[in-house]
Amino acid sequence: MSSRYAIILAAGQGTRMKSKLYKVLHPVCGKPMVQHVVDQVSQLNIDEMVTIIGHGAEKVKAQLGNLSQYALQESQLGTAHAVIQAKEMLAGKPGVTLVVCGDTPLIQAETMEALFKQHQDANAKVTVLTAEAVDPTGYGRIVRNNEGFVEKIVEHKDATVEERSIKEINTGTYCFDNLALFQALEQVSNDNVQGEYYLPDVIEILKKQGEIVTAFQTTEFEETLGVNDRIALSEAERIMKIRINETHMRNGVTLIDPQTTYIGSDVAIGQDTVIYPGTVLLGKTTIGSDCIIGPNSEIKDCQIGDETTIRHSVAHDSSIGRAVNIGPFAHIRPASDIHDDVKIGNFVEIKKAVFGQGSKASHLSYIGDAEVGKDVNIGCGSITVNYDGKNKFLTKIEDNVFVGCNSNLVAPVTIGKGSYVAAGSTITSDVPEDALSIARARQVNKENYVQKLNQKK
Missing domain, CATH: 3.90.550.10 (Spore Coat Polysaccharide Biosynthesis Protein SpsA; Chain A)
Structure with a gap:
C-alpha cells in the first residue's frame, strides 16, 4: 500500500x-x-x-x-x-x-x-x-x-x-x-x-x-454537511444525536425516549442499562451494565459501575462504584470516589470525598474534603465543616461510624472506628474508637416560661 x-x-x-x-x-x-x-x-x-x-x-x-x-x-x-x-x-x-x-x-x-x-x-x-x-x-x-x-x-x-x-x-x-x-x-x-x-x-x-x-x-x-452558521450547527447536532443514540440502542442500551436523551460522542454504556428521558451524558463518561440513569440527570466525565441507579441528579468528574443508589436530587462534585453498595440520598452533596463500601448519607447532608470508611451511616442534616475562609481541611470518618442527625464535623478531625456521634453535636476534636461523643448543651426546661412571657407583653 x-x-x-x-x-x-x-x-x-x-x-x-x-x-x-x-x-x-x-x-x-x-x-x-x-x-x-x-x-x-x-x-x-x-x-x-x-x-x-x-x-x-x-x-x-x-x-x-x-x-x-x-x-x-x-x-x-x-x-x-x-x-x-x-x-x-x-x-x-x-x-x-x-x-x-x-x-x-x-x-x-x-x-x-x-x-x-x-x-x-x-x-x-x-x-x-x-x-x-x-x-x-x-x-x-x-x-x-x-x-x-x-x-x-x-x-x-x-x-x-x-x-x-x-x-x-x-x-x-x-x-x-x-x-x-x-x-x-x-x-x-x-x-x-x-x-x-x-x-x-x-x-x-x-x-x-x-x-x-x-x-x-x-x-x-x-x-x-459543512457547518457555516448556527442553523447548520443545530442540524449537525440533530443528525449526530440520532446516530449516537441509535448506536447505543443497537448495542443493547434502552433509551426510553431518544428524542429527549442527549449522549456525547465519547460516552460508553453497557448492555441492559436503561436511560430515562431528560438525561444528559457528556465527556468521557463510562456507564456499566444493568444501570438505571435518569430521568433528568446530568453526568459528565464519570466512571459508573454495574447495577447503579442515578435519579434526578448531577455527577461530574467522579468514580461511582457498583450497585450504588444516588438521588433523587443529589450532587456528586468533581474528584469524588464512591465505592460499591453506597447510598447517596436526596439533597446530598459530595465533593472531593472518598465514600467507602456500604456507607450511607440518605438525606440533606454535605460531605466535602472527606474520607469516609466502610459501613458508615451519616444522619440527616450532617455536614463536614471543611472551610475556614482561607483553607480546606480533611475530615476522616473511619469504618462503622454512626453520625447522628444535624451533626457538624469541624475539620481537621478524625472520627474513630465504630464510634457514635450524638445527634446535634458539633465535633471539634478527634473521637476515639468505639466512643460516644456528645457535643451539645445540656437540655434545660424553663417551667411556665410562656405564661411569664405573655404577662410581660
Missing part, C-alpha cells in the same frame, strides 16, 4: 457563526467539529496528518495536541492556498493525500476509506467525494462528460444557469496523488469572482494533462 497523508482545512474564522469561538471549535454532541474530523481520519492508517490553521491557531493546536502536524495560513485566500501551506511537510513525497474540511463533523471513516479505495482502483490522480443534494445552492457542481468521468467542478458563484441545475455536488473532500497535487497547485490562479485560489481548479489542470479524474458518490448526503 502506498503512503497515506491527510490535510485538514481548519483555518477559517467562520464569520457567519457570529461567535468569539472559532468555527471548527464549535462542539457537536460535546466535541469540537475539527476533533470529530481528526478522530475519524485517525482510523485510516494515515502516515502524516497536517492541519491547516489560521484564526484561533493556538486554540486549535491545544485541542488536537500531537494528533496532527500544523501549517499556518496567515491570510485566507482560498482552499488551494490553504493546501499549499503543507508544501514544506508533504511536497515531493509519493503517495495519496486526503483533503477534508474541519467543519464537516459528520463525515465517517468508512466513507473516507471507500474514497481511498475508489481512488486506488481507478488508478486516478484525483478522486472527488460527491453527493446528490435536493437543494445544491451554494455548492460546487460536478460536471461530468459523456462517459461519466469528472470533467470539472464549478463553484456556485461562477456556474452558468445550466450548471446550477446539476444536483451532484462537490463535498469538499478529495483524494489526490500527492506528487501531482503539489505540482498542480503551483499553476492555480485566482482569476475568478472571489479572487481566491480554488482547490477544485487542480482537477481542471490535471484533466488538461490527460490524467484520470474520478468520483465516489456517498449515499448519505447528511454526512457531508
Whole structure:
C-alpha cells in the first residue's frame, strides 16, 4: 500500500457563526467539529496528518495536541492556498493525500476509506467525494462528460444557469496523488469572482494533462454537511444525536425516549442499562451494565459501575462504584470516589470525598474534603465543616461510624472506628474508637416560661 497523508482545512474564522469561538471549535454532541474530523481520519492508517490553521491557531493546536502536524495560513485566500501551506511537510513525497474540511463533523471513516479505495482502483490522480443534494445552492457542481468521468467542478458563484441545475455536488473532500497535487497547485490562479485560489481548479489542470479524474458518490448526503452558521450547527447536532443514540440502542442500551436523551460522542454504556428521558451524558463518561440513569440527570466525565441507579441528579468528574443508589436530587462534585453498595440520598452533596463500601448519607447532608470508611451511616442534616475562609481541611470518618442527625464535623478531625456521634453535636476534636461523643448543651426546661412571657407583653 502506498503512503497515506491527510490535510485538514481548519483555518477559517467562520464569520457567519457570529461567535468569539472559532468555527471548527464549535462542539457537536460535546466535541469540537475539527476533533470529530481528526478522530475519524485517525482510523485510516494515515502516515502524516497536517492541519491547516489560521484564526484561533493556538486554540486549535491545544485541542488536537500531537494528533496532527500544523501549517499556518496567515491570510485566507482560498482552499488551494490553504493546501499549499503543507508544501514544506508533504511536497515531493509519493503517495495519496486526503483533503477534508474541519467543519464537516459528520463525515465517517468508512466513507473516507471507500474514497481511498475508489481512488486506488481507478488508478486516478484525483478522486472527488460527491453527493446528490435536493437543494445544491451554494455548492460546487460536478460536471461530468459523456462517459461519466469528472470533467470539472464549478463553484456556485461562477456556474452558468445550466450548471446550477446539476444536483451532484462537490463535498469538499478529495483524494489526490500527492506528487501531482503539489505540482498542480503551483499553476492555480485566482482569476475568478472571489479572487481566491480554488482547490477544485487542480482537477481542471490535471484533466488538461490527460490524467484520470474520478468520483465516489456517498449515499448519505447528511454526512457531508459543512457547518457555516448556527442553523447548520443545530442540524449537525440533530443528525449526530440520532446516530449516537441509535448506536447505543443497537448495542443493547434502552433509551426510553431518544428524542429527549442527549449522549456525547465519547460516552460508553453497557448492555441492559436503561436511560430515562431528560438525561444528559457528556465527556468521557463510562456507564456499566444493568444501570438505571435518569430521568433528568446530568453526568459528565464519570466512571459508573454495574447495577447503579442515578435519579434526578448531577455527577461530574467522579468514580461511582457498583450497585450504588444516588438521588433523587443529589450532587456528586468533581474528584469524588464512591465505592460499591453506597447510598447517596436526596439533597446530598459530595465533593472531593472518598465514600467507602456500604456507607450511607440518605438525606440533606454535605460531605466535602472527606474520607469516609466502610459501613458508615451519616444522619440527616450532617455536614463536614471543611472551610475556614482561607483553607480546606480533611475530615476522616473511619469504618462503622454512626453520625447522628444535624451533626457538624469541624475539620481537621478524625472520627474513630465504630464510634457514635450524638445527634446535634458539633465535633471539634478527634473521637476515639468505639466512643460516644456528645457535643451539645445540656437540655434545660424553663417551667411556665410562656405564661411569664405573655404577662410581660
